[in-house]
Structures are given as structure tokens and as C-alpha cells.
Amino acid sequence: MALKLVSGQKAHYSFHRSTSPSADHLLLVHGAGGNHQHWGAAVRRLADANTYALDLPGHGRSAGAGRRSVSEYATFVVQFMDAMGIERGVVAGHSMGGAIALSAALDKPGRVAGLVLVGTGARLRVLPTILEGTLTDWPATAQLVCQYAYSSKAPAALVQLGQRQMLAVPGETVHDDFAACNDFDVTNRLGEIRCPTLVLCGTEDNLTPPKYSAFLAEQIHGARLRLIEKAGHMVMIEKEREVAEAISEWLRQCLS
Ligand code: COA
Numbered sequence: 718m719a720l721k722l723v724s725g726q727k728a729h730y731s732f733h734r735s736t737s738p739s740a741d742h743l744l745l746v747h748g749a750g751g752n753h754q755h756w757g758a759a760v761r762r763l764a765d766a767n768t769y770a771l772d773l774p775g776h777g778r779s780a781g782a783g784r785r786s787v788s789e790y791a792t793f794v795v796q797f798m799d800a801m802g803i804e805r806g807v808v809a810g811h812s813m814g815g816a817i818a819l820s821a822a823l824d825k826p827g828r829v830a831g832l833v834l835v836g837t838g839a840r841l842r843v844l845p846t847i848l849e850g851t852l853t854d855w856p857a858t859a860q861l862v863c864q865y866a867y868s869s870k871a872p873a874a875l876v877q878l879g880q881r882q883m884l885a886v887p888g889e890t891v892h893d894d895f896a897a898c899n900d901f902d903v904t905n906r907l908g909e910i911r912c913p914t915l916v917l918c919g920t921e922d923n924l925t926p927p928k929y930s931a932f933l934a935e936q937i938h939g940a941r942l943r944l945i946e947k948a949g950h951m952v953m954i955e956k957e958r959e960v961a962e963a964i965s966e967w968l969r970q971c972l973s
Contacts, residue, residue, distance in 0.1 A: 718730070718731055718753075718778060719731070719732050721797065721800050721801060722800065723793065723796050723797050723800045724793075724796055726774065726779075726780045726781040727778075727779065727780040727781075728771065728772065728774070728779045728780075728793075728797055728800075729753070729771075729772045729777060729778040729779050730753060730769050730770060730771045730772065730797075731753050731761055731769070731770045732767070732768070732769055732770075733761055733762045733763070733767070733768045734767055735763070735764060735765060735766050735767050735768075736764050737764075737765065740765060740766050740767050741765075741766050741767070741806065741807050741830060741831070741968060741972055742766065742767045742769065742798075742803045742805075742806035742807065743763065743766035743767065743768045743769070743806065743807045743809060743833075743964075743968075744769050744771060744794060744797070744798070744803075744806050744807070744808050744809065745760065745761065745768065745769065745770040745771065745809050745810075745811075745814075746771055746773070746790075746794060746808065746809065746810040746811070746814035746815075746817050746818060747770075747771070747772075747773065747776070747777075747811055747813075747814050748810075748811045748812030748813040748814045748815075748836075748837075748894075749812060749813040749891055749894035749895050749897075749898060750776070750859075750862070750883045750886045750890070750891035750894055751773075751776060751777075751811070751812075751813075751814070751882075751883075751886075752772050752776050752777030752778075752882060752886075753770035753771060753772050753777055754770075754777075754882065754954075755811060755882075755951065755953065755954060756770050756811070756953050756954070756957075757953055757954045757957025757958075757960070757961070758957065759957040759958050759960075759961040760953050760957055760960055760961045760964065763961055763964060763965055763968075764965070765964075765965045765968045765969060766807065766964075766968060769797075769801070771794070771797060773790060773793065774793060775886070775887075775890045776886055776890070782890075783890040783893050783894060784893070784897065785893050785896070785897060786897050786900065787813065787816045787817055787820050787897050787898070787900075787901045788820050788824065789897075790813075790817045790820075790897070791817045791818075791820035791821040791824060791825075794808065794817060794818075794821055795821060795825050795828055798828060804828070805827070805828055805829070805830045806828070806829070806830060807829075807830050807831040807832070807833065807968070807972065808821055808822065808829050808831075808832060808833070809832070809833035809834075809835065809964070810832075810833070810834065810835065810837060811835040811836055811837065811953060812835075812836050812837050812841070812898075812924070812925060812950065813837075813841070813894055813897065813898050813901075814835075814837070815834040815835060815836070815837025815838070816837060816838075816841055816897075816898060816901045816903075818832050818833070818834060818837075819832070819834065819837075819839070819903055819907075819910070820901075820903070822910050822912055823903060823906055823909055823910065826910075826911065826912070829912055830912060830913075830972065831912050831913045831914065831915075831968075831971070831972050832910070832912055832913075832914040832915070832937075833914075833915045833917065833964055833967070834914065834915070834916045834917070834930070834933055835917045835918070835952060835953055835960070836917070836918055836919065836922050836924070836925050836930075836950045836951075836952055836953075837925055837929065837930070837933070838925050838929030838930070838932065838933065839902070839903050839904040839907055839929070839932060839933055839936070840901065840902045840903075840904050840929075841898035841899065841901050841925065842898075842899055843895045843896075843898050843899045846858075846861070847861065847862060847895060848892065848895050848896065848899060851888045851889075851891045851892035851895060852888060852889065852892050855884070855887075855888030855891070856884060858888070859880055859883045859884050859888075859891075860880060862883065862924075863876050863879050863880040863883065864876075865923045865924050865949075865950065866879065866923075866924060866949060866950045866951050867879065867949045867950070867951050867955060868919060868921040868947060868948050868949035868955060869921065869949075870947050870955075871949065871951070871955050875954070875955070879951065879954075904932075904936075907933065907936035907937050908936060908937075908938070910937050910938065911938060913939065913967075913971040913972055914933075914934075914937045914939070914940040914941070915940070915941050915943065915963070915964065915967040915971070916930045916933045916934045916937075916940055916941065916942045916943070917930070917943050917944075917945065917952065917953075917960060917963060917964075918930035918942075918943075918944055918945070918952065919944075919945050919946075919947075919948030919949050919950065919951075919952035919955065919956070920944050920945065920946050920947070920948065921947065921948060921949045922948075922949050922950045922952065923949060923950065924950040925950060927944055930942060930944070941967060941971070943963045945959050945960065945963075
């Protein structure tokens with residue numbers, strides 16, 4: 718893990734340099750209650766991009782408090798780019814991270830060269846049981862979220878690891894993340910997005926069903942949709958190789 722001061726606070730990220738000198742910068746942004754390891758190692762180590770997998774503030778090893786809105790997290794991502802000297806980059810986001818990526822593309826279009834939207838949507842309403850449970854019974858709610866988040870084929874050890882990692886984040890922080898998701902709605906703004914976009918979703922995603930991804934791909938000009946079989950909401954760790962290949966192929970075809 719590497720460390721950068723972003724607005725005076727420690728931000729942790731993993732970095733993998735591409736073998737190509739002309740490679741794009743790719744920023745990986747995790748979802749509610751997540752950390753950079755939610756992106757499988759194959760995705761964090763793409764040969765075709767200089768890849769930065771971030772821990773958002775208040776998550777993983779990054780300092781500071783979590784944010785209360787998607788747009789505040791998008792501001793953090795742009796501040797991270799400033800701190801790293803990245804003028805333009807591809808922003809890939811999972812779930813809440815996808816909302817953050819969309820928000821960055823809408824508010825700072827000059828900074829976002831492309832979007833990879835994984836298990837996400839233009840609107841992310843959250844089940845009240847989950848939203849309230851983060852405050853009333855965080856351990857039971859983390860277990861419930863993880864039950865929904867993985868496909869029926871996911872190894873039990875992977876689900877248990879996901880649960881342990883989620884419980885490492887305070888319930889209050891995850892509550893604020895889910896509240897930020899619940900308030901997020903850019904359904905009427907997708908036509909403004911002009912950058913190349915790849916939309917990815919597991920066919921067994923129960924939290925952000927493939928219908929949400931189909932909507933994104935229909936509404937975003939020129940977007941490409943890729944559904945991954947036998948994967949749930951955590952597609953980029955359940956099927957990390959397929960996701961890595963899909964992103965690499967798209968980078969080569971749509972961004973070079
Ligand atoms: N893209 C496309 N369609 C969407 C959408 C999106 N991002 N978000 C909602 N819709 C659709 C729904 O499928 C629904 O369509 P329908 O009427 O044909 O069934 C309609 O818009 C209204 O849905 P929604 O705004 O979600 O309100 P709701 O009161 O019907 O349902 C929940 C609220 C919370 C029960 C529901 O959103 C849900 O089950 N969410 C998934 C679980 C969750 O908590 N996910 C966490 C995401 S971070």
C-alpha cells in the first residue's frame with residue numbers, strides 16, 4: 718500500500734504500473750463499507766493501465782471521516798487525482814463507487830477520460846432494513862448485506878472474509894454511505910455523459926440488479942454493456958479474471 722496526503726489527510730491506495738509507457742490512469746473506487754481489496758488482484762494489476770485502487774476516507778487504511786454524500790466522495794477522488802498529478806483518468810466504480818464515478822464525470826467532465834460502472838445504477842435506493850440496521854444491529858446487518866452481495870456459487874470463505882472486512886468499518890460510516898446511495902439519483906442526467914463507458918454487472922446481482930446496468934447502457938451515449946454469468950454484486954472479486962479481461966479489452970478498443 719502507498720500513502721498520499723489528500724487535503725492534509727492520509728489516503729491509502731495500491732498502485733500497479735502498466736507495462737505500456739502510454740497507458741491510461743485507472744482509478745478503482747470501492748462501494749459502501751468497502752476497501753481497495755474489493756477489487757480482485759487481477760483487476761488491481763491490469764497490464765493495460767496505471768491502476769490506483771483507493772481506500773475512501775474512513776475506510777480501509779485511509780484516515781478521516783467518511784463522507785455523507787456521493788458528490789463529496791467524488792470531490793475526494795478528484796482531490797486524489799490532483800495530489801497524484803493526474804490530469805485525466807478513467808474512473809471505475811463499484812456500487813456506491815459507480816455513483817461516485819458518475820458524479821465525477823457529470824461535475825468534472827474534463828478530468829474523466831472514461832467510466833467503468835460495475836454493479837451500480839443511476840439511482841441506488843437502499844432497503845430500509847439495511848439502512849436502519851447499520852445503526853441498530855450492525856453485525857447482523859453486515860451479515861445480511863453479505864448474504865445479498867455474493868452469488869450462490871461464491872465460496873463460503875470469500876463471503877466470510879467480506880463480512881469481516883465490512884465489520885472493520887464502523888456501522889455509522891456504512892450508514893452514511895448507504896444514506897448517500899439512497900439520496901443519489903442521476904437518472905435524468907445520463908445523456909450529459911460523453912466519455913467512453915463500460916457497464917459491467919453479474920447476472921445474479923441482487924443489490925443492483927442487471928436491469929439497473931441495462932438502463933445505464935441504454936441512456937449513456939455509446940456505452941457498452943457486459944453481463945458476467947454466475948456472479949453477484951461482488952462480481953469484480955467473484956469473477957476477477959473475467960472483469961479484468963473485459964476492462965482490458967474495452968481500454969484497448971475504446972480508449973486508445
Ligand atoms: N435503474 C433502473 N431502474 C431502476 C433503478 C435504476 N438504478 N432504480 C430503481 N429502478 C426501478 C425499479 O426497478 C422499479 O421498477 P418497477 O416499478 O418496474 O419495479 C422502480 O424503478 C422504482 O424503484 P425504487 O426507486 O427502487 O423504489 P421502490 O420503492 O420500488 O423500491 C427498494 C425500494 C429499496 C425496495 C429497492 O430499491 C430495492 O430493493 N433496492 C435494492 C436493495 C438495496 O438495498 N441495494 C443497495 C444498493 S447500494
